[in-house]
Amino acid sequence: MSAHRALFLVPGEGPYLLSHSVGCLPRAARARLDDDMLTPWAELGSDGWGNWLGVIDRFRGAASGLLGVEPEEICPQPTVSSALFNLLSGLKREPGRDVLLASAHAFSSLVFAMERLQRLGYRLELLPEDVDPGDPQSWIDAIDERVAAVVPMHVHSNSGVISPIVEIATAARRHGVFSIVDAAQSVGILPVTPRAWGVDAVLGTSVKWLCGGPGAPFLWIRRELVAEIEPIDVGWFSHENPFAFDVRDFRYAGDARRFWGGTPTIAPFSLATTGIETIASIGVDAALEWNRTLIAHLEVAADCRFDMTRQGGTLCLTAEDIEGLATALGDAGCRFDRRGDVVRASFHVWNSIEDAELVGGILRDFPARQIGADRPDQRKPLGRAA
Template identity: 40%
Template sequence: MLVGVPLMVTPSSIYLLNHSVGKPVDTAFKAINTQFEHWQHQVEPWPLWLESVDHFRSQLARFMGGEASQWCPQTNLSSALTKLLFSIPRPSGCKNRLLLSEDDFPSMVFVAKQAESLGYQLTFIPKGLDLSLFANWEAWIKEDIALVFISHVQSNTGRQLPVNALCQRFKENGTYTIVDVAQSAGILPIDVMGWQADAVIGSCVKWLGGGPGAGYLWLNPQTTSDWLPKDVGWFSHDNPFEFDPHHFQYRDDALRFWGGTPSVWPYTVAAAAIAHWQQVGVERIRAHNLELLALLRNAMPEQWWVSPVDAARCSGTAIIHAGAVMDALVEALAQANVAFDRREYGLRLSPHWTNSKQQIADLAQWIEQGVAKLGEQSKF
């Protein structure tokens, strides 16, 4: 309960950490068991292993667009971004700046700093600027921007950035675009071919519930031939089973970014998860998410709600800051077994398809009753 306030409704075990780690789907267990059984009883497991990775790539294409050949498995986003940065043609002349935001996930910023060794100069859009509004980008779209990193959803602000418009505008500017969909894949509709970014990177550990280790990158076929990764291995080779140490030729698709001997289990789990959400439909998932967000928003003072309200600008995550009673709200949610976390801008709560309307309605009623009894203490 909210500290010092007796309430009649007490929600319990409500998982709202989908922005961090999504829950696994039932079919993932069956998929991984099949892999282990095959490995144990068959002489040669590689054919099924590679088939599993191909299945992962196909599911990504079905879910977010493009063709399977344009998708490449990656260990995580940091590795994917590193490979991309060191593959892009070096900046030349005065067009040498890499643009990103101080509200981007820190791991991405750590990687971006390594690009300084390639001749890039980093330019940061200041923290706190509302980049869900396209107008706030205009001052930063300059001729010297060679590359821009765009977070489709900012993890700490709950803001959805106008990726389609940004990709078009930066393309007109002659700027490479890399889009991070880690916080949006599985909760927002994504069409990589519609965006026409140069590259898209993401992870399955969050809304997709695909577990850790199943990262990915999408490479625009128009830029594939020009982007030559330095971090390669035998699976980056056009013929991995040629076994000629004196001959290497990049694959002609996104798998040139694959590298050495691949892992298999993460992609097996993730492929099962993506297939599950494909059957549900991301439009239905998003509509359900917006309905649950509205229930939460209507249960608390307007000033508590930090993330955008407009569906075109909000992500799947509610960012809430309760002002003077913030610590009381944190303690109360924890006591009620609500799974959430806290970052710089406030609490993060992310309702998913797996959360029922009744479950969130109970939580909303519980919060609403607490706010009413706290009275003026709940306001700034």
């Protein structure tokens, strides 16, 4: 059994393999929610805001500690896609620079948000489906002076492929392009190091590997750039002084809080802080090492090998008999999910060697191929979305 399983409430009796979707609830979260949100509400009513805003401060501190950045560079967000929209809407426009660049393998919600920004004069361009988003040259060839912002996923949700973030950021700086990384599928299982990467912004969420529940995404923005960006979607907590209450005097907050908006939610960020602190106490490096250890045990049981050198924490698998594989996993009590013909399964800190061997035994009977392991040998031309 994993040494860390006792820290979490793990649903079901079989292996829970859905960290890429919803991480398990930390046992400490319920008491923390009561202390942070419910008790002040019951005992103080409206005067509980002092306590509640302290929850946001702790969330910013926990998230910044995980990323190795400053709390002032972190802003809570309602969703990852709304964070992206808000950030891009505030960029200063330059004549002739109107392209938003992403991959067709990006998470659909982000692409939908970028499509709507065409109403503000942007054009969306996507690296086509047959272009490997893990190939640095594909991004380098696509980034030029027409591009306003590039938005790679750190880890792709349908394949587990890692984008070459450092190479993308280097190309972006060379051409004066704003770089934004979607780290939703990586933060909590892979190192997310914005400063070392050299990117301008990072979007993340607490619901997956950070075990923080839904409703608590975050935006990191490089502090040197904050004053240059004026988001459209603002509210009183985007104000330099939220309690000024002068409707004729809006002044953007001097730090990342300018992306905050209206009256904030509190409960999700209490839960998320507990999740982040729990994972941080274990260590992201330790979580990744355990993930790879369990995959190695799975490989022995399955008599196969998976290439994890450019992969996140999720095994994205297909098989000749995908229905048989899914049925066998379900019959064994495994909690996993499917995206079409792709079975996704993730090992986290609560999973055990027995879990890995169980899954590996099933894969021996239903041989599976790893999605994203076969890279195209030749680069394809850039595709454009209308």
